Amino acid sequence: MNNIVEKIREKEIFKLKYYCCEMHVNHALDMYIAETKDFPILDKLSEEEKLSTKCDYCEKDAEYIVSRK
Numbered sequence: 001m002n003n004i005v006e007k008i009r010e011k012e013i014f015k016l017k018y019y020c021c022e023m024h025v026n027h028a029l030d031m032y033i034a035e036t037k038d039f040p041i042l043d044k045l046s047e048e049e050k051l052s053t054k055c056d057y058c059e060k061d062a063e064y065i066v067s068r069k
């Protein structure tokens with residue numbers, strides 16, 4: 001039983017991503033760590049992605065993505 005729960009959780013963590021602007025980088029990192037108990041990587045978005053992606057925490061365009069290593 002627990003195994004299934006663990007597997008689902010792993011999958012969710014695998015998909016977990018936060019987009020954030022420069023101001024919300026630390027917040028996004030904290031959220032990720034709180035959620036996964038793991039350290040994420042921080043990547044800059046490409047110019048193209050920036051234009052189509054908003055920060056998860058405010059109305060600005062996203063600059064970074066926080067995701068799994």
Ligand SMILES: [Zn+2]
Nearest residue numbers: 021024055058
């Ligand atoms: Zn923001």
